[in-house]
Amino acid sequence: MKRVAVLYGGISAEREVSLVSGQQVIVALRDAGYEVVPVEVGHDLGALIGALDPKPDAVFNALHGRFGEDGAIQGVLDWLNIPYTHSGVRPSAIAMDKVAAKALFAAAGLPVARHKVVTVVELEEADPMPRPYVIKPQNEGSSVGVYIMKNGDNRRAEIARGWSFGPTAMVEEFIPGREITVAVMGDRALAVTEIKASHDFYDYESKYAEGGSTHVIPAEVPQIIAEAAKDVALRAHQALGCSGASRSDFRYDDTEGAPGRLVLLEVNTQPGLTPVSLLPEQAAHLGISFPALCAWMVEAAQCRV
Incomplete structure (x- = not known):
């Protein structure tokens, strides 16, 4: 044994x-x-x-x-x-560093959002890019420390003063539309799930609290988008050099009609394995039990x- x-x-x-x-x-x-x-x-x-x-x-x-x-x-x-x-040192370290990961994805020809790194002082003084935009720590997961800054939101300086994730933050254009995700096992992209969060976005509570989000599997998106998401997830997994399982998160902007724009946000090299997590759900959708996974x-x- x-x-x-x-x-x-x-x-x-x-x-x-x-x-x-x-x-x-x-x-x-x-x-x-x-x-x-x-x-x-x-x-x-x-x-x-x-x-x-x-x-x-x-x-x-x-x-x-x-x-x-x-x-x-x-x-x-x-x-x-x-x-x-799961993955080794190099892919784990790169995937956890959002800026490094985006550079690698862009070099591999994968679709990423416009972004920049700013100091906390710069963030406190002025908007670093036109609103709406997203503020993220460079090295955290599970949407810890993520804020969406929309027109009329006056929290920017307060967020900067209370920032506890180092001297810099990553800011990224806000992509409207829908949240979708694709898990990968080895050399196989599993399925496409749409995540409908109970909050403004798929934050920490939406991810892990009972009733925090609704998962639609398979996602109700055009076939061309579903296939593209699975292709990008597998290519991102391979570009990082991941092993075992990973999960890629996307924004799908269909606000101006189909087929719309697909944007890769990040790759999770240690996908959650809780009762409400997405990787086990996609595996079960394909007939793979949790013990088998x-x-x-x-x-x-x-x-x-």
């Missing part, structure tokens, strides 16, 4: 989400016949390394956010020579040394 350590929790702003993902994965892997060693990760790196001795056959990385999906824990696991799920990830685990 293969022995699998499940890392969950972590020290990022997404700790609570990771705890839920990890608990789900632990149950699923046991159902799939693995010996599971739960490892709740905190600030003590030495304790984490100790929990991986003796070495498991594989690590299931259910961590989210900084230190979990930005290449940090991936480097530790490579150093320890333990195979792990988690088992596939374990069997695809790699060490990159």
Whole structure:
């Protein structure tokens, strides 16, 4: 029987989400016949390394956010020579850095939104681009720290003064229309889901709270858009050098009629695995149970040394 350590929790702003993902994965892997060693990760790196001795056959990385999906824990696991799920150091680090990822996507010919990086001082002083635009941290996930600035919104200076994500922020043109997403498993794009959030956009609460959003699968979009989204998701996965599963998020602007404009926002190298998450939902849509999905990830685990 293969022995699998499940890392969950972590020290990022997404700790609570990771705890839920990890608990789900632990149950699923046991159902799939693995010996599971739960490892709740905190600030003590030495304790984490100790929990991986003796070495498991594989690590299931259910961590989210900084230190979990930005290449940090991936480097530790490579150093320890333990195979792990999802992507390695380089694709994880690039995908987590929104500016670096956009540069790579643009170089690969993928459609991205116009954007720029500004200092918090510049943001406090004036609008960095015409409204509406979006303010984002450069290195966070799950829509943590994301704000949409529309005409008449006077929060800009307040947001800048309270900014806790470093000296700079990324600002991006706001793309009207609809939110869609595509998961990838290996070399296969799974499906296209439209996300109808209960709030103005697909924020943290919409992603993880019960009733926070409605998922329409398959998305009711023109076939040409569905095929394009799946193609771009797979090409983005490959351009980053991702392994295992990923999920690409898009805006689809059909406000002026079909077929409209498709824009890649970002790639998630550690997609959520909670009861309301999108990757398991797309897998189930194609007949892949959650235990089978988690088992596939374990069997695809790699060490990159």
